[in-house]
Amino acid sequence: MQSQLSSISQSVSQKTSAVSGSGMDRKVTKKSQAYKWPLIGAVGVILFAWLAYQSFNASSGRALTVNSERIVISTVSSGIFEDFIPLRGRVTPAKTLFLDAIEGGRVERILVEDGTNLKAGDLIVELSNASLQLNVLGNEARVAEQLNNMRSIELNLEQNRLQHKRNLVDINYQISMLTRQVEREATLVKNESISQSQYADTQDTLNWYKSRLKLTLESQASDAKMQEAQLAFLRETSSRLEHNLEISRQNLDNMNVRAPVAGKLSGFNVEIGQSIGRGERLGQIDTPDDYKLTALIDEFYLGRVDIGQQVQYDQYRLEVSKIYPQVQNGQFEVDLAFIGEQPRNIRRGQTIQTKLTLGDESKALLIPNGAFYQDTGGSWVFVVTADGSQAIKRPVRLGRRNSQFIEIIEGLEQGERVITSPYTSYQDMQQLNLAH
Structure with missing residues (x-):
């Protein structure tokens, strides 16, 4: 058993030494560094160019x-x-007169149509206003009554003046008669044909008439002065009343709208039965074959445009006739009037190109x-x-x-x-x- 364990341990140690031994190692060689220097040089050139570009900027x-x-x-x-600016002008009538209803009313009759050439005094439209007619009739009655009262006062003053004249005539006649009688009685008193008392009575009567003549003359002078002032006031009042009566009649006559001047009727659009208010616009009358131009100019030239400056349109000449100083949307408006002959082929509302001269060439x-x-x-x-x-x-x-x-x-x-x-x-x- 021990022999087997020793053999196994020996074999493991042999394998371990084989793995970690010199047979697993190899020599590593360094790569060449020659390529680094061109790269560094290229980066330096780019950096220098960038710095130069930044320095230049x-x-x-x-x-x-x-x-x-x-x-x-x-x-x-x-x-x-050439010191000029081009202008685009719009053709408009040189003169325009607006037709407004002086008194309101109902349209009863229309005698002309829009675009008609009218003469001064031509009847355009008839209006009716019952309330106005009654007011005018009432004014006429009141004015007539007041005028009659004035005439009565004037008649009384005149009669008073004539009465003073009659009194003076009578007094002068009595003084003349008594003067002759006193002269005759003076002779008779010397002859003792009449009594002294009768002669004295006649002389007193003469003196009384003379005193009465003085008072009458003073009264006549005072009355004449007062009558003169009163008559002047009455005449002025009568004239004013008659003028008021004329205005009342004129208001009634204004219900018939007429052309105040000769020209072409435009903007006229009313119908029979239509109610027209006081002051309402009925249309306008434009002067025939007489035009002007209106143009808008940039506000930059406001200080360089003046009345009378010349404007050219083909062979026709114009001049700045009016400047409207109000500036709207960066522009101001001017009127251009033709000098001498006008083009025959232009029409209202047409736009034409012109040239405004601002200074000399x-x-x-x-x-x-x-x-x-x-x-x-x-x-x-x-x-x-x-x-x-x-x-x-x-x-x-x-x-x-x-x-x-x-x-x-x-x-x-x-x-x-x-x-x-x-x-x-x-x-x-x-x-x-x-x-x-």
Whole structure:
């Protein structure tokens, strides 16, 4: 048994020594390190190029690569700058008179249609208003009564004046008779043909009439002064009442709407039986074959547009006749009046293209007008380099502009090329790399 165990132990130890022995080991050789140096050199070159690129961007600002086929490049040129702006004007009547119902009522009769050429005084529509008719009749009765009262007062004053005149005539007659009688009785008293008392009575009567004449004259003068003032007041009151009566009758006559001037009726749309309110618009009358233009101008030109500036439409001339200073949606409105002959083939509501002259023609450096101006306000542009590979941001000073060109004041030279398409996508860039 022991011999078997020893043989087994010997065999296990032999196997263990076979596994962990030198027969399982092998020599490991180091790989070559020659390939590391080119790799390190390539990484260094890339790192240097990246640092140089970052250093260039830090000194020249942000850059962006742009396809040159998607932008517009224009050349700075020298030429004559025409200081004008194009205007699209709408044809409107030169003068328009609105028809409003002075008094409301019901439409009884329509005598014309919309678009009819009218003469001054032509009847357009008849209205009826029973309440107004009754009011007018009542006003006429009251005014007539007051006028009659005024006439009665005037008659009484006139009779009083005539009565004063009659009294004066009687008094003067009595004074004349008594004066002759006193003279005769003075002779008779000397002859003792009459008594002294009779002569004294006649003389007292004469003196009484003379005193009465003075009082009557004073009364007449006072009454005449008062009557003159009262008659002036009565005449003024009567005139005012008659004017009020005329207005009442005119209100009734206004129920018949007539054309105040000659022209073409437009905007007239009423029906028989329709109720029209006081002051309601019935239509308008436009002057025939006499037109003006109304146009909207960008608020940028508000300070440069003035009354009397010239406007050209084909061979016809116009001028700015009125400026509406209210700005709505970035625009203000102007009226343009024809000078002399007007085109015969224009119609109301038609739009025509005109040219508003803002200043005289002058020689200047020019750049085509483009959408870039809206993004920069004319303070800077992208200038293309001579080789066409880049466009550099440059501050400039731009002046007047029209629909075709912009005047260059400083910052650009003749022959230089500028990007004139929109800058919306690269307003913050300092440089554009142009890819072909």
